[in-house]
Amino acid sequence: MSCNSCSTGKGGQPKGCKNNGTCGTDSCNKLTVFDWLANMSLPEGQEPFIGVEVRFKNGRKEYFRNTENLSLSIGDVVATQAQSGHDIGMVTLTGELVRIQMKRKNIKIDDEEKVLKIYRKASQRDIDVWSDARDKEEPMKVKARQFAIDLNLQMKISDIEYQGDASKATFYYTAEERVDFRELIKLFAKEFRTRIEMKQVGFRQEAARLGGIGSCGRELCCSTWLTDFRSVSTSAARYQQLSLNPLKLAGQCGKLKCCLNYELDSYMDALKDFPKMDVKLYTEKGTAICQKTDIFRGFMWYAYEGEWMNWHKLTTEQANEIIALNKKREKVASLEEYASELIEDVKSDFGNVVGQDSLTRFDAPRRNKSKRRNPKRKPKRAEVQKQGGEAKKPQNKSTQKTGQKKRRKPNPNKSNPNDAK
Numbered sequence: 001m002s003c004n005s006c007s008t009g010k011g012g013q014p015k016g017c018k019n020n021g022t023c024g025t026d027s028c029n030k031l032t033v034f035d036w037l038a039n040m041s042l043p044e045g046q047e048p049f050i051g052v053e054v055r056f057k058n059g060r061k062e063y064f065r066n067t068e069n070l071s072l073s074i075g076d077v078v079a080t081q082a083q084s085g086h087d088i089g090m091v092t093l094t095g096e097l098v099r100i101q102m103k104r105k106n107i108k109i110d111d112e113e114k115v116l117k118i119y120r121k122a123s124q125r126d127i128d129v130w131s132d133a134r135d136k137e138e139p140m141k142v143k144a145r146q147f148a149i150d151l152n153l154q155m156k157i158s159d160i161e162y163q164g165d166a167s168k169a170t171f172y173y174t175a176e177e178r179v180d181f182r183e184l185i186k187l188f189a190k191e192f193r194t195r196i197e198m199k200q201v202g203f204r205q206e207a208a209r210l211g212g213i214g215s216c217g218r219e220l221c222c223s224t225w226l227t228d229f230r231s232v233s234t235s236a237a238r239y240q241q242l243s244l245n246p247l248k249l250a251g252q253c254g255k256l257k258c259c260l261n262y263e264l265d266s267y268m269d270a271l272k273d274f275p276k277m278d279v280k281l282y283t284e285k286g287t288a289i290c291q292k293t294d295i296f297r298g299f300m301w302y303a304y305e306g307e308w309m310n311w312h313k314l315t316t317e318q319a320n321e322i323i324a325l326n327k328k329r330e331k332v333a334s335l336e337e338y339a340s341e342l343i344e345d346v347k348s349d350f351g352n353v354v355g356q357d358s359l360t361r362f363d364a365p366r367r368n369k370s371k372r373r374n375p376k377r378k379p380k381r382a383e384v385q386k387q388g389g390e391a392k393k394p395q396n397k398s399t400q401k402t403g404q405k406k407r408r409k410p411n412p413n414k415s416n417p418n419d420a421k
Contacts, residue, residue, distance in 0.1 A: 033053075033092060033093050033097065035074060035093060035094070037095055037096055037097060038095065048095060050109070051063055051064070051098040051099060051102055051109050051115070052064050052072060052078075052093070052098060053091070053092050053094070053098050054078060054080055054089040054090065054091055054118075055089055055092045056087065056089045056090075056161070057134075058161070059223075060161075063114075063115050064080050064081070064115060064118045065109065065118070066118050070121065072091050072118075072121075073094065074093065077089070077090055077122040077126075077127060078118050078121055078122055079118070079119045079120050080119065081116035081117050081119060082164075085164075085168070086119055086164060087163050088126055088127070088165075122164075126164065129164070129166055130166075133162035137159075137161070137162060140160050140169070140192060144157045144171060144188065145157050147188070148181075154176070154179060155174065155181070156174050156175070156206075157171055158174055159209050167195060168196075169188075169194050169195070170197045171196065172209065174200065174203055174206050203253040203254055203255055204258075206253065207220060207253035208220070208223050209223075212252050214251065214252065214257075220251070221259065222253075222258065226258060229258065233256070236260040236261060236264050237249055237256075239267050239268060270295050271295065273298070273320075274298075274300070274319075275290075275300075275323055277290040279323060281302055281319070282331050283332050283333065283334050284332070285334040286306070286307075287305050288302040288303060288305075288335055289302065290302055291303050291308075292311070298315055298316050299313050299315060300313070300314050300315070301314075302314060304335075
């Protein structure tokens with residue numbers, strides 16, 4: 001599903017909305033909501049909800065009041081109220097679903113400070129001013145970064161967003177410490193001739209606004225569907241038995257990957273049946289320490305102190321049984337008794353998905369490497385002489401008479417002149 005901006009332009013080159021996966025002109029945008037109540041009529045006497053959800057650049061969504069009772073639908077471009085002037089956005093949701101969204105986010109429709117109103121549907125002139133302002137953002141970002149470098153400010157300007165009427169520009173930046181950018185704002189106001197607003201965002205929010213491709217080969221979760229950023233700690237990697245390599249665990253934002261929390265609950269539930277790895281097993285043969293665990297199959301490997309090369313595989317039930325006996329001041333004979341009870345059923349978990357067809361059915365047939373007979377090779381002929389109708393046995397060359405002339409063999413390639421006659 002794409003919009004007109006995503007189609008091809010002159011010479012077959014793609015146009016693109018230049019919004020890095022969050023389209024700003026039609027329904028192929030970030031977090032598009034399907035209004036499954038659109039075809040349902042309201043009960044008699046109930047007025048439609050006046051709240052409307054409007055989306056701006058890079059997935060920024062806000063709620064407005066439709067006080068003018070405009071007939072709005074998803075995809076309409078509207079002019080909304082701003083702190084000063086007006087802004088241009090796109091309607092993404094109307095009706096009763098907006099009431100549910102505002103209730104979930106604890107936003108009241110009567111709060112006039114947070115919930116502003118919609119002025120009108122955007123005219124062609126409003127859209128032209130808005131599109132011209134959007135075209136200025138990229139060259140402005142290049143100049144703004146150069147100004148910050150010249151002033152030696154420890155900050156990074158990640159994005160710029162113009163207001164719909166081009167009266168204000170919001171600069172989004174990231175910084176690890178507090179930054180004094182008063183001199184920078186003076187340079188911006190002198191160079192760009194507009195009102196300036198600086199807004200600091202986190203590193204995760206910066207990656208969500210800019211977008212990109214993750215190490216998994218797909219678009220970043222934060223730029224496509226993820227809205228809330230939960231805290232991620234290194235303990236999530238420890239529970240999943242991942243190597244604590246910061247280069248592999250960090251995402252494009254420089255922080256730990258959000259996907260480390262996706263399967264963490266499943267690992268936590270599976271680890272409830274496992275004893276702690278620092279618990280030792282006491283046997284009559286010696287003390288065993290856990291070396292490795294397999295969460296999916298439910299196995300644990302133990303090794304005796306001093307015999308670190310010999311590992312003994314136990315199930316979680318067997319390990320818990322030995323620990324329970326140790327708490328009663330009892331010791332088992334050895335781990336070999338439990339390890340010998342494990343009978344592994346090794347089966348091939350693959351099959352011939354092609355069926356009975358040969359895997360080499362598409363290969364070129366091999367040529368027969370056997371030597372062909374040379375037609376020019378002289379065939380062996382038995383020396384048979386008929387004397388009086390009786391055949392004699394072939395004689396060796398040594399037994400032939402010296403005065404006897406040898407019979408010349410006919411040449412098959414040479415034509416006989418008698419045959420022509």
